[in-house]
Amino acid sequence: MTLDELNAELLSCRRCPRLVEWREKMAREKRRAYRDEEYWGKPVPGFGDAQARVFVVGLAPGAHGSNRTGRQFTGDASGDFLYPALHRAGFASQPGSASRADGLTLCDLYTAPVCRCAPPDNKPTPEEMRNCQPYLAREIELIQPKVFVALGRIAFDAVLRIFAAKADGSSTVIRPSSAVFAHNAAFRLNTDPLNTEHWLLASYHPSRQNTQTGRLTAEMFDQVWMKARQILDT
Numbered sequence: 001m002t003l004d005e006l007n008a009e010l011l012s013c014r015r016c017p018r019l020v021e022w023r024e025k026m027a028r029e030k031r032r033a034y035r036d037e038e039y040w041g042k043p044v045p046g047f048g049d050a051q052a053r054v055f056v057v058g059l060a061p062g063a064h065g066s067n068r069t070g071r072q073f074t075g076d077a078s079g080d081f082l083y084p085a086l087h088r089a090g091f092a093s094q095p096g097s098a099s100r101a102d103g104l105t106l107c108d109l110y111t112a113p114v115c116r117c118a119p120p121d122n123k124p125t126p127e128e129m130r131n132c133q134p135y136l137a138r139e140i141e142l143i144q145p146k147v148f149v150a151l152g153r154i155a156f157d158a159v160l161r162i163f164a165a166k167a168d169g170s171s172t173v174i175r176p177s178s179a180v181f182a183h184n185a186a187f188r189l190n191t192d193p194l195n196t197e198h199w200l201l202a203s204y205h206p207s208r209q210n211t212q213t214g215r216l217t218a219e220m221f222d223q224v225w226m227k228a229r230q231i232l233d234t
Contacts, residue, residue: 016132
């Protein structure tokens, strides 16, 4: 399966009735500031370099962000904090992202959410995340990145679950209980020299509740991308 084939399957997904209803309701009703725009209102595919060595995992589309624009971290406050940091680190061609047609490209980096549809209150249920996990797992298999950057604890746990599920005895895999989420913490996911080395970096999510309260600053965020670069260079 190619990424294009995977995305075609994703766009037709209606596994989670609550999320289908919510994403389409938001696309019909719209926020006043975007009333003249046509909302995406569908599952949001991954975005970036298909040959990327860095894979950024987020939580879910925002109702009036990615659910409106159709591109991960585009048109919302989280993206307004993320893409300038990626630009400073050399992973993004420009520091802003407003629409799928704004010319932004990512170099050596790919991003996708744990849950592909906008959830009410930004809180997908455990069942909804399980329904979406195969899409993320397939993207990981297709792209084969070296470094994962998990934005938030939910994304962190999702990556660990995927690696634990695919352990077949050929590599030593970090189990969820062996890795504790902490900002800018790094964990080697497998230690078998015959396999591709994978690393997991943890970061606070660039949501408004983190960036506006000072829990996540631009300097703290830059340190994560610097560490990702350092791992790539080893």
